[in-house]
Amino acid sequence: MVGRAPGTAARFHMTQAHGRTDATERTPDGSAVLGRSAASGRAGAVLHGFLRWWRPAGMWRRGIVVAVLAVLLTLLLSFHSHVPNRIGNLGSLTETFLPWSGLVLPVLLVLAVVRRSATGLIAIVLPFAVWLNLFGGLLTDKEAPGGDLTVLTHNVNAGNLDPDGTARDLVVAHADIVALEELPESQAPRYAHDLAAAYPYHSVQGTVGLWSRYPMHAVRPVDIRMGWTRAMRATVTTPHGPVAVYVAHLPSVRVTFDAGFTAGQRDRAADALGRAIADEPLHSVVLLGDLNGTMNDRSLAAVTSQMRSTQGAAGNGMGFSWPASFPMARIDQIMVKGIEPRSSWTLPRTGSDHLPVAARLQLP
Structure with missing residues (x-):
């Protein structure tokens, strides 16, 4: 047997116990360090124990x-x-x-x-x-650079306690076109005043309004079978050509124990809005508004079947917009036809119970 020369920093020693060989490295002070064989043995034991726990009889019949x-x-x-x-x-x-x-x-x-x-x-x-x-x-993030028109829509909430603050929040978003829904008659002049410096062109039809940096003409209400005006249409003359802009606030829906999801009036309004958009003569069309429904809702097919959602085409995440305190659904929509979405996003909370949503568009 050949021993190690004096002064060797460490020596190895093998022990046989319970049919297993462990390697232990001893340092000069006599302390022991577990060798690789022992560490591997313990890892194998842990794995073996897990497999014994995971693979009992009946693993295919359980669950x-x-x-x-x-x-x-x-x-x-x-x-x-x-x-x-x-x-x-x-x-x-x-x-x-x-x-x-x-x-x-x-x-x-x-x-x-x-x-x-x-x-x-x-x-x-x-x-x-x-x-x-x-x-x-x-x-996934589908946002892309570019775009030459920024649009924004916001249900400002008739019970908004800070309309002036909401208007200021919208101005700093630097959109080219802003649509407002649930606009009370008593507050419309305040929004018009607060937005006037940034948006010299505007029109309010019933409870919806449209503000623009660019000239507007052919402005008219759109009949969505409500009995009062909650939708409008305007031609906005942008530097890249005319765009038909629709603003709509479809009827609210309710969930009750006795009637379930009461959405009949909303569905009829969606059908009427879809017909109006289908009859639009301009090639480039934008729909801004609170549709009180998501892109998955079949009852909005009259609209969703002919337009693209900017969130689905160029957004980043689900883009939920309601309720603002804990968004659970995207019922505030920006939809386009004949236009390419480049990016879409939600804005920070205002005094409303909805989040504003915006999109950057590439006109043809």
């Missing part, structure tokens, strides 16, 4: 309830357009908040892990894939 819930969620996401509207407009209500169904996925994942269910884990892949297909694109 059947989780798997069934995952399949039901997949069916809802895939066939939401078939949920009937005959009972309380349940289909429209489901589609309004459909993006939030994604919150069910981590719950199902945790349940599958706790139940040690391979079946549950595999089943969760289905709704996850469908949800990503529907809404994953909204989570």
Whole structure:
């Protein structure tokens, strides 16, 4: 046997215990450092213990309830357009908040892990894939540089306690065109005064108004079967050509236990607005307003089928705009036809219960 020369900083020694060989490196002061073999052995033991915990008998039979819930969620996401509207407009209500169904996925994942269910884990892949297909694109940043027209829309709220502050917040956004909805007759002059310096051209029709840096003509109300004016249309003469700008505030919807999602009046107004836009002779069209519905809501198809949402085409994130305190849905819309969206975003909260939304557009 050959020993180490005196002065060697450390020596190695092998021990045999319980059929396993551990390597221990000893330093000059006698302390021991666990060697690689022992560390690997412990990691293997941890992995072995996890596999024994995870792979008990019945791992494929466990979590059947989780798997069934995952399949039901997949069916809802895939066939939401078939949920009937005959009972309380349940289909429209489901589609309004459909993006939030994604919150069910981590719950199902945790349940599958706790139940040690391979079946549950595999089943969760289905709704996850469908949800990503529907809404994953909204989570990515689709904003692009450029654009020559900035537009903004804001439901200022009839009960807004600070209309002057709201107007100042909108001016600093430096939009070229500003649309306001839920504009009380008593407050319209205040908004006109506060916005006059930045926007020399404006028109108020009923409870909606339009302010512009560029000249406007052919201004008229749009009949959306409300009995009073909540929509308007104007031709804005921009440096890049005329643009037809529509401003609309569709009727509010309510969720009640006895009637469900009451949206009949809104749906009729959406149909009338869709017909007006379809008959528009100009090529470039912008719709600004509070539609009290999302792009997923089938009841707004008369509008959404012929226009593009700037948030879906050029936004960054879901862009929820209501309620301002905790946004849960994007019911304030900027939609275009014959125009290319370049970017879309929400603005900070004002005195309203809605967030302002804006978009940068590239005119043809």
